Amino acid sequence: MPKQFRTVADKVELAVAGRLLSAARQLAAALSDLEFSRPVTHTYNPLTYAWPCYETYVRKFAATRKRVVFLGMNPGPFGMVQTGIPFGEVTMVRSWLGIEATIAAPEQQHPRRPISGFGCRRSEVSGRRLWGLFAQRFTSPDRFFAEHVVLNYCPLAFIEASGRNRTPDKLARHEKIAVLRVCDEHLREVVAALKPEWLIGVGEFAYARAEQVFSKAQLKLGKIPHPSPANPAANRNWAEMASRKLELLGIWPKSAVA
Secondary structure, eight states, X not given: OOGGGOOHHHHHHHHHHHHHHHHHHXXXXXXXXXXXXXXXXXXXXXXXHTHHHHHHHHHHHSSSOOSEEEEEOSOOTTTHHHHSSTTOOHHHIIIIIOOOOOOOOOSOXXXXXXXXXXXXXXXXXXXXXXXXXXXXHHSSHHHHHTTEEEEESOOOEEEETTSOEEXXXXXXXXXXXXXXXXXXXXXXXXXXXXXXXXXXXXXXXXHHHHHHHTTTXXXXXXXXOOOXXXXXXXXXXXXXXXXXXXXXXXXXXXXSOO
């Protein structure tokens, strides 16, 4: 569309998306300079090799102000690591979000954690539960993203020699401090761009970072249980627990469909 015919809304969307994408590029670059010691042997940064998918996600769904930002911790090996989308379970990204692209996997891959992109046949339970709840409650992506968006605090996946995923809170102290410094700054920029009313941590770690970064800000904070099967409580009707929590906070109305 020629510049002279762009509406105010178009200009706002371009500005928000541009700000988020610029911040993501800076985050990816800053994290690429960090080094990690054993037991971490591999790090995956989908903001580099899966950038086309992430860029599409931001431009399609995160280019306007949001009332609620859901904040995850970091990518799972069968979710964002494969698709570049936060909690990006392959089927949900392809069928519900309508996003798919060729993923150019990095050269250094763990043999037990290959990157197959949208050819990955493993399903990330966390992503299936999270996006499944949103799909069930809001029916269409447009209805969900009108006021909500999902982002991750840290874009890096840390893989141990055994192939096990290592979460950021378990990094060596000096490594964790370096990661938190960079990711905290990115989170501030995200909130400044989206201007949400609520920042909801998906799990304890994300909530703790939100509290630390925005302890003195005029921003409402909340949390829902992490949907990972590693969280025992999440295996007992996680969707109902998360919905009830969001209803109690006053974020969602007490109804079957928003």
